[in-house]
Amino acid sequence: MKRNVGSYITKKIPGESYRAYIPPKLPPTLAMEGLYGLLEKAILSLAKLNEISHTIANPSLFIYMYVRKEALLSSQIEGTQSSFSDLILFEHDQKPNVALDDVEEVCNYVAALNHGLKRLQDDDFPLCLRLLKEIHGVLLSGGRGAHQSPGEFRRSQNWIGGTRPGNALFVPPPVEQLAGCLSDLENFLHDDKLPDLIKAAIAHLQFETIHPFLDGNGRLGRLLITLMLCNSKILDTPILYLSLYFKQNRTLYYNLLQEVREEGTWETWLEFFLEGIIVTSKQATKTMQTINKLFAEDLAKINRLGRARFTCQEVLDYLKKLPQISVPGLAEALQISTPTARNALKHLVDLSILQEITHKQRNKVYVYKRYLNLLEEGTEAL
Secondary structure, three states: OOOOOOEEEEEEEOOEEEEEEEOOOOOOOOOHHHHHHHHHHHHHHHHHHHHHHOOOOOHHHHHHHHHHHHHHHHHHHOOOOOOHHHHHHHHOOOOOOOOHHHHHHHHHHHHHHHHHHHHHHHOOOOOOHHHHHHHHHHHOOOHHHHHOOOOOOOOOOOOEOOOOHHHOOEOOOOHHHHHHHHHHHHHHHOOOOOOHHHHHHHHHHHHHHHOOOOOOHHHHHHHHHHHHHHHOOOOOOOOOOOHHHHHHOHHHHHHHHHHHHHHOOHHHHHHHHHHHHHHHHHHHHHHHHHHHHHHHHHHHHHOOOOOOHHHHHHHHHHHOOOOEEEHHHHHHHHOOOHHHHHHHHHHHHHOOOOEEOOOOOOOOEEEOHHHHHHHOOOOOOO
């Protein structure tokens, strides 16, 4: 079978020349026979995840947290150092423990994904180059990427690795080839000949190969997968954090992208991608079940209290979105008195639901530790 590989074009700049890569047209010719077993398992894994997401008591909360976990993981692949708790604190106007630029990048990813989903689902807007530019504009609004032409395709050559195109690990298409490559990608996004999961895997790889923006290509390319799965109704909501699999297999992930470019090993990449869908779906399903069980157990503890249970129930609901809190912060958020907030937190500590982590007499901080530990699984800094 003829392998689908691109070609190189030699470009000259003062002092040196370099080779830029032109990707092949889509779709590639595939040997699908060996992929059907994995594809079926991946579809079933996603279906189970979708099904369980409809049985939980507060689906909007899980979506809220899962989107943030995917945002954090995708940003960590690019070197961002913030943690899950840093992001949550930042979103609730509290000071995180790392540079604000790091947290803002993750926060922008959340906003970019929400913007894309709104345009696709609420506005019935097509998945197209114009929408990708809109999403990129949100992704790079503020933080370190604000000066990297947010929302605009690049007008200069970029590269991956090295200090210049001449010593780079990989040089994407030159600017004059960009429009043709992107047009081909856009046409492929609307081609229904391939299964949706296969299509998402190919589109992601081609986007990363084209690298159409000056910055944010990795994050937007991974975000594209989620948008495609939701747009095709494979997922009802963005509750899959595939970036966890990419992060855990980061070297292999990058190596496989490059192997496709050089050797046309599309099937190997697709096997890796489908395996990632299966593994991540199972992890997400297990996490969802564990968190749901934790909430039920802690609510049962609270319901054994007297009159204090009503305030403690409110506090527990609030902790599901902000698992780290202080007395003044809680009093302000729930519009309750400081003594009431303090007493509620004391009850939750006595019930072993919360932990006080400062061990100080004043300015105490309380953490819903078991919940936060579940959310942070896999988000350790690289």
